Amino acid sequence: MLRMEKRDKLRGTVSVPGDKSISHRAVMFGAVAQGMTQVDGFLPGADCLSTIQCFRQLGVNIQRVGPTSLHIEGRGWDGLTEPDTVLDVGNSGTTIRLMMGLLAGRPFHTIVTGDESIGRRPMDRVVQPLRLMGATLDGRSDASFTPLSIRGGGLKGISYQSPVASAQVKSCLLLAGLQAEGRTQVKEPSPSRDHTERMLNAFGVKVDQSPDGVSVEGGQVLQARDVQVPGDISSAAFLMVAALITPDSCVTIQHVGLNPTRTGILDILTKMGGDIQVAPTGEWCGEPVGDITVSYSALKGVEVSGEVIPRLIDEIPVLAVAATQAEGRTVIRDAAELKVKETDRIAMTAGELRKLGAQVEETDDGMIIEGKTALIGDQCDSHGDHRIGMAMAVAGLVAKGGVTVERPEAIDVSFPGFEAVFSRLS
Ligand SMILES: O=C(O)C1=C[C@@H](OP(=O)(O)O)[C@@H](O)[C@H](O)C1
Ligand SMILES: C=C(OP(=O)(O)O)C(=O)O
Numbered sequence: 001m002l003r004m005e006k007r008d009k010l011r012g013t014v015s016v017p018g019d020k021s022i023s024h025r026a027v028m029f030g031a032v033a034q035g036m037t038q039v040d041g042f043l044p045g046a047d048c049l050s051t052i053q054c055f056r057q058l059g060v061n062i063q064r065v066g067p068t069s070l071h072i073e074g075r076g077w078d079g080l081t082e083p084d085t086v087l088d089v090g091n092s093g094t095t096i097r098l099m100m101g102l103l104a105g106r107p108f109h110t111i112v113t114g115d116e117s118i119g120r121r122p123m124d125r126v127v128q129p130l131r132l133m134g135a136t137l138d139g140r141s142d143a144s145f146t147p148l149s150i151r152g153g154g155l156k157g158i159s160y161q162s163p164v165a166s167a168q169v170k171s172c173l174l175l176a177g178l179q180a181e182g183r184t185q186v187k188e189p190s191p192s193r194d195h196t197e198r199m200l201n202a203f204g205v206k207v208d209q210s211p212d213g214v215s216v217e218g219g220q221v222l223q224a225r226d227v228q229v230p231g232d233i234s235s236a237a238f239l240m241v242a243a244l245i246t247p248d249s250c251v252t253i254q255h256v257g258l259n260p261t262r263t264g265i266l267d268i269l270t271k272m273g274g275d276i277q278v279a280p281t282g283e284w285c286g287e288p289v290g291d292i293t294v295s296y297s298a299l300k301g302v303e304v305s306g307e308v309i310p311r312l313i314d315e316i317p318v319l320a321v322a323a324t325q326a327e328g329r330t331v332i333r334d335a336a337e338l339k340v341k342e343t344d345r346i347a348m349t350a351g352e353l354r355k356l357g358a359q360v361e362e363t364d365d366g367m368i369i370e371g372k373t374a375l376i377g378d379q380c381d382s383h384g385d386h387r388i389g390m391a392m393a394v395a396g397l398v399a400k401g402g403v404t405v406e407r408p409e410a411i412d413v414s415f416p417g418f419e420a421v422f423s424r425l426s
Contacts, residue, residue: 002389002408002419004396006377009248009296010425016236018043018068018229019257020414021167021195022287024094026227027051028102028175029203030072031060032080035224039070041255042229046413047092054099057083058110074224077179082108086147089114091342091384091413094168097126098196100150101172104135105179107153113146117342117384123148126172129160133176133184157182157218164337165310167192167261170214178205180218187213190307193261198286199227228284230257235415236292237265237315238390242422243294244274245325246397250295251425255281258288264311266292268319272299272326301328301371309334314341317349317391323369324358325398332366342385342413352380352392356399377401386413393418 023043028051030037042048044067052062052070059081061073080102087110089095096112100123103110113119124144127137133155139148157180162169165188174196177184197207197214204223208215236253243251258280270276275297280290299322304312312319316335323330338345350360350367355378359370377399382389389411396403411418 002393002405003402004393004405004422005402006399007246007397010243010246010397011250012425013252013254014239014421014424015254016231016239016256016421017045017415017417019232020045020047020234021094021193022199022229022257023048024051024098025195025199026229027055027062027070027072028098029199029222030074030224031055031058032077032102033074033203033222033224034076035074037072037074037224038226039072040068040226040228042068042070043232043414044068045416046090047095050088050090050092051095054087054089054095057085057087076221077105080106083110086111086113089118091115091117093118093121096123096146097168097172098175100126100130100148101175103150104130104133104152104176105155109149109151111147111149119146121340125164125166125169129158129173130176132158132160133180135176155180157184159185160187162186162188164188165190165192167194167196171196174200174207174214174216177216177218178220183215183217185213185215190310191261192310193259195259195287202286230284230287230289231255232414233257233262233265234314237318238394238415238418239421240265240269240276240292240294241318241322242394242397244269244297244299244322247296250293252291252293254291255289256292258290261311264308265315265319267308268302268304268312269322271302272322273297274299299326301326301330301369303331303333305333313337314387317345317387318394320349320353320360320367320369321391321395324353324360324371324373324375324395326371328371330369330371333363334365336365343383343388345385345388348383348385348388349391352388353395355380356395356403375399377403379404379406381405382407382410384410386410386415390415390418
């Protein structure tokens with residue numbers, strides 16, 4: 001159980017663990033690059049550890065040389081070897097979908113599976129386009145769900161209009177495309193996070209952007225390079241909302257990734273009236289980085305919809321917590337993707353917040369939240385979803401009597417040390 005007591009203030013300067021999306025990509029790109037990649041600031045969360053384990057099973061030597069540092073001996077595209085056991089991605093959607101793109105180009109057989117949550121998440125969104133490129137895939141419900149088997153090789157480039165704005169789909173196809181004959185192009189309804197494009201560039205790969213989408217020419221080789229991973233803005237979001245809703249708070253979060261495809265949460269919290277100062281400090285491996293200072297603010301309800309949704313998709317559970325403390329109505333739309341994350345995050349966020357007395361209505365593609373509500377502490381459940389567990393813990397900071405979170409171990413998926421960071425704020 002995790003206990004979060006009501007606090008009268010949160011003050012101090014902290015940092016958050018490395019960005020999860022960038023940490024996954026550093027391992028995968030390092031694995032297929034030529035030469036040695038050193039990664040610093042790596043997120044040692046359960047999801048990224050699953051990625052390391054899968055690539056070790058594919059024959060890659062990955063050494064943990066410090067708590068957040070890795071050495072990866074790149075093997076080039078042709079150096080990956082057929083694994084002799086099933087690859088287990090645990091809880092990580094990013095691991096399975098990006099790795100499928102890499103494996104689609106490899107002329108061997110792999111079986112990939114994950115935990116119960118992964119077993120419910122749609123894989124047809126990558127399986128269908130990979131089949132169009134020529135990969136052979138099979139699995140439950142015509143390979144819509146894990147366990148999946150893949151036999152790759154002999155790919156041809158395609159031009160693909162993705163029905164969803166998903167960096168996992170886009171990245172999967174670009175990684176397959178680099179091993180395909182000709183050009184592979186992906187267009188999406190609105191821009192998703194572009195860490196793959198930026199890191200491929202940093203590894204010497206040419207990625208083209210045009211109004212028709214993002215594309216790569218097959219046959220390009222990745223050159224190893226060192227990667228410094230910025231703090232994860234999705235983890236920082238829990239601290240930002242905590243500081244905004246807890247009276248008398250002022251919290252600075254250092255070295256946070258500020259990639260514009262991820263900063264929707266800064267835009268929306270500012271629109272809600274939040275006092276948020278951003279001080280850019282540099283660029284790490286093509287990713288802008290800076291310090292974020294957040295002070296307690298009187299928030300107001302807003303509408304959240306359209307192109308900002310993919311730019312804050314993982315922050316919506318904690319944004320809903322902020323909305324319970326904002327005056328007026330917050331409407332979140334266009335976020336049906338939340339239903340196919342680790343849990344149905346619309347149902348889980350609404351259900352858990354209602355336990356604390358919040359007024360939250362679920363809709364088909366989001367939520368309607370009426371504020372401001374005085375929350376009353378209770379026992380909440382992470383439902384095995386890290387972001388739900390952390391969002392409810394943040395709600396505990398303002399709930400009378402605090403909040404107890406059941407199944408808090410899920411938090412280790414993306415934010416090991418979550419509780420310790422909060423105890424450092426006085
Ligand atoms: O590419 C990535 O690293 C991620 C993309 C997003 O998923 P989708 O691509 O399914 O939107 C996000 O929710 C996930 O936490 C990480
Ligand atoms: C959805 C998430 O991750 P993934 O898709 O990698 O499981 C997340 O971290 O919120």
